[in-house]
Amino acid sequence: MKRLIYILIFFSPWTYGQELFPNTEPASTIPAGVFGKRYSFQGYNAGNQQRQWHAARLMYGVNSKLTVIGSLIASNHHLREIPPNVTTVIFNHNAVSNSELFPMAFKGGHLYAKYRFLSLDGPNRHLRMAIYGEASKTDALHFEAEPNLMGYNSGLGGGVISTFLYKKLALSTTGGFINPARIQNKTEDIRMRSGNGMLLDISAGYLLFPGKYKSYKDLNINLYGELLNRFYGSADLNINSLYKDPGFFPALQSGRYSEFRGSVQFIIHSNTRLDLSIGIPVYSTYAMKAYPLYALSIQQYLF
Amino acid sequence: MIRVYLLIFALFITGLAEASFKKVSITINGLTCSMCTYSVERAISQLNFVSNITMNLNTNEAEILFRDGFKPDIMKVVEKVYEAGFSVRETKVLYAFNSDSIPAKGHINHSDNIFYILESVQDTLSGDVWMNILNKKCIPNKEFKKWKSRINALPSDKQEVYYISI
Numbered sequence: 001m002k003r004l005i006y007i008l009i010f011f012s013p014w015t016y017g018q019e020l021f022p023n024t025e026p027a028s029t030i031p032a033g034v035f036g037k038r039y040s041f042q043g044y045n046a047g048n049q050q051r052q053w054h055a056a057r058l059m060y061g062v063n064s065k066l067t068v069i070g071s072l073i074a075s076n077h078h079l080r081e082i083p084p085n086v087t088t089v090i091f092n093h094n095a096v097s098n099s100e101l102f103p104m105a106f107k108g109g110h111l112y113a114k115y116r117f118l119s120l121d122g123p124n125r126h127l128r129m130a131i132y133g134e135a136s137k138t139d140a141l142h143f144e145a146e147p148n149l150m151g152y153n154s155g156l157g158g159g160v161i162s163t164f165l166y167k168k169l170a171l172s173t174t175g176g177f178i179n180p181a182r183i184q185n186k187t188e189d190i191r192m193r194s195g196n197g198m199l200l201d202i203s204a205g206y207l208l209f210p211g212k213y214k215s216y217k218d219l220n221i222n223l224y225g226e227l228l229n230r231f232y233g234s235a236d237l238n239i240n241s242l243y244k245d246p247g248f249f250p251a252l253q254s255g256r257y258s259e260f261r262g263s264v265q266f267i268i269h270s271n272t273r274l275d276l277s278i279g280i281p282v283y284s285t286y287a288m289k290a291y292p293l294y295a296l297s298i299q300q301y302l303f
Numbered sequence: 304m305i306r307v308y309l310l311i312f313a314l315f316i317t318g319l320a321e322a323s324f325k326k327v328s329i330t331i332n333g334l335t336c337s338m339c340t341y342s343v344e345r346a347i348s349q350l351n352f353v354s355n356i357t358m359n360l361n362t363n364e365a366e367i368l369f370r371d372g373f374k375p376d377i378m379k380v381v382e383k384v385y386e387a388g389f390s391v392r393e394t395k396v397l398y399a400f401n402s403d404s405i406p407a408k409g410h411i412n413h414s415d416n417i418f419y420i421l422e423s424v425q426d427t428l429s430g431d432v433w434m435n436i437l438n439k440k441c442i443p444n445k446e447f448k449k450w451k452s453r454i455n456a457l458p459s460d461k462q463e464v465y466y467i468s469i
Contacts, residue, residue: 213360
C-alpha cells in the first residue's frame, strides 16, 4: 500500500517540482516592478560560542529578465579589532580551544544582479539559464582561506545558473567564482587575502503538499536537498611585511568541501515563504568547520 | 449642446467597443506553484481595464473580465505574463458579434477592433464566438512560426491587429 502511494505521488500530474531553493538562487527572476524582502538567519555552535549570522535583503525585478538584490549583514563571526597576538589567533582560528568571544556587529553589504538569458517554457516544465554578478563590501576580519561575499570578504563574484523543472522534479546548478579583496590594516601592518574560490552547487526540490490546489490559501510544503560544493585556494598573509606560509595555519590552507543542506519550506497564502534548513558535512579538507548549521529565512513579495 | 451630443456619441461608440470583448482566457506556461501564479495574477490586475481574474491553479488558466468604460488590450494582458517571468501557451477571447452576421474570413473591422481571420471552421460570425489569438507571444514561438509567413504577407495596419483562428 505504501509503495502504491509513493508511485501515485511520483506520477501524479498535479505534483510539481519546486525551484524556490532556500540555499541557492534559481535561474528564474522576480516579476517586473515587484519588490521582495527577506530575512535570513544562520546559526551553529563553535564550541565556546553560539555563532549567529543575520541578513536583511531587499529584492527588485527591474524587468522580467533582470533582478537586483541588496543585503545588509550582521554576525558574531569575527573579532572587531586585530588582537596583539594575531598570529596565535589565526593559528587557532575556529579551534574549540579558542576562547575569544566574538561580538555581534554589522558586517557590511552585498549587491547581486541576475540576468535570465534563456527561457524555454512548456506545460509543466521549463528550462531557464541566467548569469549573475555580485559585489560585497565589509570590514570583517576574516582570517580564513575560504572566501565568502556574505559578510566575510569584500570582493567580486559571478557565475551561471541553470534551472530545469519537469513535473515533480526541479533541478538547479550554480557554477561560479569568488574573487576576494585584500584586508589591509596599516597600523598593525597586516595584509591578508583569502584564496580565490569556486562553487558548484546542485539543488533539487519537490512539492509535497498540496496534491491539488483549491485556492491561494492552500499551505504549500516543499522539500529540498542541496549540495553545496566549494573549492578555494590558500590565503595570502603578510604580518610586519613578512610572508606567512599558509602551510603553518590550518585556516589559511587551500581546500574544498561539500555540504548537504536539507530544507523544508512552507508557503503561506501564496506569498509568505518560510524556509527551515539544516546543513551537515559530506566531505571537507578543513577539519574545523562547525556543524550542524541551522538556517531560517522568511520572505515576502510586496505587491 | 453639440459637445454634449458628441460626448454621448463618443460614449456610445466606446460602449460598443467595450462590450465586444467579453473575456479572455490565457493558459500560462512555466507556472508550477501558487506563489508564481499569484505573482502573474497581481501583474495582470495592474491593468486599468481588467475588472476580475479567475486563476485555475491546477491548469494555470487565467480567465479575465473587463471593466466597463475601458477598451481592453489583449496584447497588454499577454505582456504582463511575460513581465512576471512566464510565457503563454494559448490565448482565447470570447467576442460578442451580437446579431451581426459577418463572413468568417479575411479582414474584419468590428467595433474598433481589427481581426484577420487566418483559419475558421465557421462560415459566418454572429453572437458570442470563442477565437484563438495567434499574434506573437499569444502562442508558443514554435507555433507562431507556422503562421508567421502568412501574417507577414498581410498588409500592416497602424492599429493593433489580432490574427485569429476559429
